[in-house]
Amino acid sequence: xxxxxxxxxxxxxxxxxxEVLSGRTREANMQRLATWLEGLGIQLAEARxxxxxxRAIITALNTCREQYTYVFTCGGIGPxxxxxxxxxxxxxxGVPLVLDPRAVASLEAYYGAEGLNDARLKMAQVPKGGRxxxxxxxxxxxxxxxNVFVMPGVPRIFEAMLxxxxxxxxxxxxxxxVTLRAMLRESDIATALAALQRQHSRVQIxxxxxxxxxxxxxxxVLRSAEEDHLVQAKEAVAALLVAQGAELVxx
Amino acid sequence: xxxxxxxxxxxxxxxxxxEVLSGRTREANMQRLATWLEGLGIQLAEARxxxxxxRAIITALNTCREQYTYVFTCGGIGPxxxxxxxxxxxxxxGVPLVLDPRAVASLEAYYGAEGLNDARLKMAQVPKGGRxxxxxxxxxxxxxxxNVFVMPGVPRIFEAMLxxxxxxxxxxxxxxxVTLRAMLRESDIATALAALQRQHSRVQIxxxxxxxxxxxxxxxVLRSAEEDHLVQAKEAVAALLVAQGAELVxx
Numbered sequence: 001x002x003x004x005x006x007x008x009x010x011x012x013x014x015x016x017x018x019e020v021l022s023g024r025t026r027e028a029n030m031q032r033l034a035t036w037l038e039g040l041g042i043q044l045a046e047a048r049x050x051x052x053x054x055r056a057i058i059t060a061l062n063t064c065r066e067q068y069t070y071v072f073t074c075g076g077i078g079p080x081x082x083x084x085x086x087x088x089x090x091x092x093x094g095v096p097l098v099l100d101p102r103a104v105a106s107l108e109a110y111y112g113a114e115g116l117n118d119a120r121l122k123m124a125q126v127p128k129g130g131r132x133x134x135x136x137x138x139x140x141x142x143x144x145x146x147n148v149f150v151m152p153g154v155p156r157i158f159e160a161m162l163x164x165x166x167x168x169x170x171x172x173x174x175x176x177x178v179t180l181r182a183m184l185r186e187s188d189i190a191t192a193l194a195a196l197q198r199q200h201s202r203v204q205i206x207x208x209x210x211x212x213x214x215x216x217x218x219x220x221v222l223r224s225a226e227e228d229h230l231v232q233a234k235e236a237v238a239a240l241l242v243a244q245g246a247e248l249v250x251x
Numbered sequence: 252x253x254x255x256x257x258x259x260x261x262x263x264x265x266x267x268x269x270e271v272l273s274g275r276t277r278e279a280n281m282q283r284l285a286t287w288l289e290g291l292g293i294q295l296a297e298a299r300x301x302x303x304x305x306r307a308i309i310t311a312l313n314t315c316r317e318q319y320t321y322v323f324t325c326g327g328i329g330p331x332x333x334x335x336x337x338x339x340x341x342x343x344x345g346v347p348l349v350l351d352p353r354a355v356a357s358l359e360a361y362y363g364a365e366g367l368n369d370a371r372l373k374m375a376q377v378p379k380g381g382r383x384x385x386x387x388x389x390x391x392x393x394x395x396x397x398n399v400f401v402m403p404g405v406p407r408i409f410e411a412m413l414x415x416x417x418x419x420x421x422x423x424x425x426x427x428x429v430t431l432r433a434m435l436r437e438s439d440i441a442t443a444l445a446a447l448q449r450q451h452s453r454v455q456i457x458x459x460x461x462x463x464x465x466x467x468x469x470x471x472v473l474r475s476a477e478e479d480h481l482v483q484a485k486e487a488v489a490a491l492l493v494a495q496g497a498e499l500v501x502x
Contacts, residue, residue, distance in 0.1 A: 018455075018457055019457055019459050019472065020281070020282075020285070020298075021285055021294070021295045021296065021297075021298065022285060022289055022294075022295070022428070022472075022474070023282050023283075023284075023285030023286035023287075023288075023289055023295070024428075024430070024459075024472060025282075025459065026282045027278060027281060027282070030271070030278060030300070031271075031274050031276075031277045031278070032274075033274075034271070034272055034273060034274030035274035036274075037274075038273060038274055043272070043273075044272045044273070044274070045272065045302065045307075046272070046299065046300065046301055046302075046307070047271075047272065047299065047300040048297065048298065048299050048300075049281070049297065049298040049299075050297055051296065051297075052457075056296075056297070078437060078438075078441075078458070078460055079437055079438040079441040080437050080441045080444055080445070080458035081441070081444060081445035081448050081456075081458075082448075082456070082457050082458055083458075111438075117438065117439075117442070118441075118442060119437075119438040119439075119441030119442055120438045122441075123438070137462070138462075138467065153459075154460055154461065154462060156462050157462075177273075177275075179275070186329060186330055186331050186370075187329075187330040187362075187368065187370040187371045187374070188368075188370075190329075190330040190331045190332070190369075190370030190373075191368070191369060191370055193331055193332060194331070194332035197332050197333075204269075205332075205333070206269055206270060206303075206333050207329070207331035207332075207333055207334075208270050208275075208276065208404075209329055209405055210405065211388070211405060211407050211408075216389065221270065221273075221275060223273070
């Protein structure tokens with residue numbers, strides 16, 4: 001009997017940020033999103049960093065929203081002249097921007113009624129049809145439009161919004177993983193490891209070299225949605241490492 | 252008289268790595284590459300993270316090598332079954348893989364002649380026409396093919412290769428930048444800042460909010476290849492911040 005094939009639920013992240021591309025800022029949301037998605041049984045299938053330029057954003061967005069179940073953007077939804085994400089997404093979808101009364105209320109709660117200047121009201125504009133994603137930190141919301149989640153770049157707010165989204169996401173069966181580390185050179189085990197990958201085809205085996213002081217080490221990461229297959233593969237890989245005389249660390 | 256327009260020298264980074272997309276590993280080469288390129292007067296115009304899958308790699312590679320002056324890849328050039336970058340790049344360019352004698356010599360110097368097993372010799376294969384990029388750390392080289400630089404994912408080796416490439420790169424006039432930080436909310440200055448951006452069109456002004464404890468701060472980053480314009484814009488932005496009562500920190 002063949003295994004049932006369901007299309008994978010996947011996602012793409014588009015980071016909108018000149019500051020990442022110039023090297024000024026170290027990218028800080030990708031790993032958090034990837035880990036969160038893994039827990040939901042959704043695979044992050046691609047990530048892109050694009051500049052704060054309308055054409056670059058539209059090209060990436062329109063390519064990725066066709067290709068993946070979900071798209072997340074981060075960055076460029078603030079009040080300043082270089083925050084062009086919201087307007088650009090409205091243009092990519094061909095819808096107008098509208099002032100969202102709940103977003104106005106959220107900003108008013110944070111800044112006070114007298115504090116609602118034009119720059120802040122810009123953050124209450126949402127492409128027509130967009131549903132707000134609440135911002136529990138600074139009041140300026142994100143939004144979801146179609147399969148696109150539009151989020152801020154500040155990591156603390158990005159994370160807080162993910163927490164709020166968790167119960168609303170439709171995921172798949174979560175993959176489990178196990179990592180085995182040993183201080184040996186992956187080229188010592190590559191041929192035997194390739195054979196184990198062929199034998200354990202329901203498990204994905206990744207081999208990641210690292211350096212510690214001047215020594216080479218390797219982390220072998222096994223992933224599967226099926227626990228019994230994962231356990232069998234893990235035992236086989238562990239036996240290979242021990243046969244090489246390696247001291248094994250399991251994570 | 253109109254300013255002379257030269258096409259910008261730019262670059263794209265393609266990170267090949269399931270381990271980054273799964274959240275297991277925090278991406279660690281992008282900022283280093285971006286900073287190095289800035290110093291050479293080359294703008295990192297895009298970055299992508301793709302999985303260790305032939306089709307995804309070929310699509311990203313062929314799109315980006317048409318679009319940008321240079322493309323850098325990192326990851327997937329090791330000895331194991333999941334290292335498919337080199338073979339995939341050969342396929343994308345339509346050229347065969349050949350065993351490079353200098354790469355063999357480099358690996359032999361590191362592992363010893365008796366240590367040259369099949370897995371290690373895999374790392375001496377290069378797409379025909381590729382020129383080696385020396386690896387001063389572990390002997391396994393990267394290579395350049397056309398406008399594509401194929402580099403390893405291990406940060407220490409990636410960095411060491413960049414150092415070796417520095418004198419060989421053709422860049423442009425380097426942009427200078429200055430950063431002004433203040434503990435205020437960017438929405439307090441957004442309208443005035445937009446006016447300053449219009450007045451100082453030869454300078455790119457970026458506004459990056461951050462959180463410190465529970466307070467909002469902003470970093471204003473000014474960039475230009477023309478120092479006199481940069482200085483004028485900096486003075487104007489500093490005056491704006493001081494007029495807001497902010498304590499100014501320059502980086």
